Amino acid sequence: MNTLTPQSTQLSLSQWFSRNLSAVIAVAGAQRETQRDALAPRPLSAVKIQQQTGIARSTLRALKSPVHGSDANPDLSTIERLAEALGVPPAFLLMRPQDWALLASAIDNSGDYLAAAHKLEAEDRLQAVNPVEKVLRECKVHPDQRPSLLGASPEVARANARDEWRRRACLKLDALMLREISKSGPRKWLAAIAGAWVSQTTPHDPSSSEQ
Numbered sequence: 001m002n003t004l005t006p007q008s009t010q011l012s013l014s015q016w017f018s019r020n021l022s023a024v025i026a027v028a029g030a031q032r033e034t035q036r037d038a039l040a041p042r043p044l045s046a047v048k049i050q051q052q053t054g055i056a057r058s059t060l061r062a063l064k065s066p067v068h069g070s071d072a073n074p075d076l077s078t079i080e081r082l083a084e085a086l087g088v089p090p091a092f093l094l095m096r097p098q099d100w101a102l103l104a105s106a107i108d109n110s111g112d113y114l115a116a117a118h119k120l121e122a123e124d125r126l127q128a129v130n131p132v133e134k135v136l137r138e139c140k141v142h143p144d145q146r147p148s149l150l151g152a153s154p155e156v157a158r159a160n161a162r163d164e165w166r167r168r169a170c171l172k173l174d175a176l177m178l179r180e181i182s183k184s185g186p187r188k189w190l191a192a193i194a195g196a197w198v199s200q201t202t203p204h205d206p207s208s209s210e211q
Contacts, residue, residue: 009098014071016096017079021072022064024086024093025049044086053081106197112139113199114192121184126191131178132170135195142166142199158205165206169198 011019029042046057055078063072063082074082076090083090116138120126125134136142143166144159173194181187 011096012071013094013096014066014073017074017094018064018066018072020093020095021082024088025064028086049082049085052085053078055081102197102201103193105200106193109200110189110192110196113195114188116195117188117191120191121188126184126187127182130167130170130174131187131191132174132194132198133167135191136166136170136199139195139199158207161206162202162204166198166202169201170194173198 026043027041028044029048031039032042046060049055049060050057059078063074063078066072079090079093083093086093113135116135117126117131119138120131120134125131128134133142143163146156146159177190177194178187181190
């Protein structure tokens with residue numbers, strides 16, 4: 001079930017960065033020691049953020065609450081410094097609700113793909129080129145089954161397009177997620193999650209979608 005509001009899917013990535021940054025700062029402060037609400041979230045002060053990152057308070061305000069009609073546009077160094085000060089991965093500051101939902105769904109549906117990754121590792125095939133596609137093949141969700149006796153039909157053309165879409169998607173996620181990961185445990189999980197992600201996002205007719 002899609003639990004995202006229409007507004008959440010219409011916000012720009014820049015707007016989500018500002019929202020994410022504000023939300024994390026609001027709860028990242030040190031715990032109170034003497035007050036009755038000692039366990040209540042406390043914001044990390046702009047002074048402390050400036051001390052830890054070198055980012056001016058005026059710049060921080062602009063990143064958290066851009067003036068109407070403009071978007072926050074931090075460079076990568078700024079995102080990295082803010083993430084380090086806040087104790088979160090830099091990518092998390094850029095994640096949208098739909099990204100989290102898709103990731104959660106991929107993890108939830110990764111059981112069969114993880115079993116396939118375990119099998120590939122036992123056969124010493126998980127370190128080979130394009131392990132994500134190998135996971136899909138092991139799960140028999142790729143390539144598509146071709147309808148028999150249809151020849152060069154539109155459905156066969158769509159199946160060919162889906163196979164090519166998955167092949168390219170597997171290569172892209174392999175490049176993003178597994179390129180620098182050689183340790184077997186994380187590699188198995190990432191290959192499984194990537195496989196589930198590709199499988200659940202494959203369009204019915206990739207030829208009609210923008211590439």
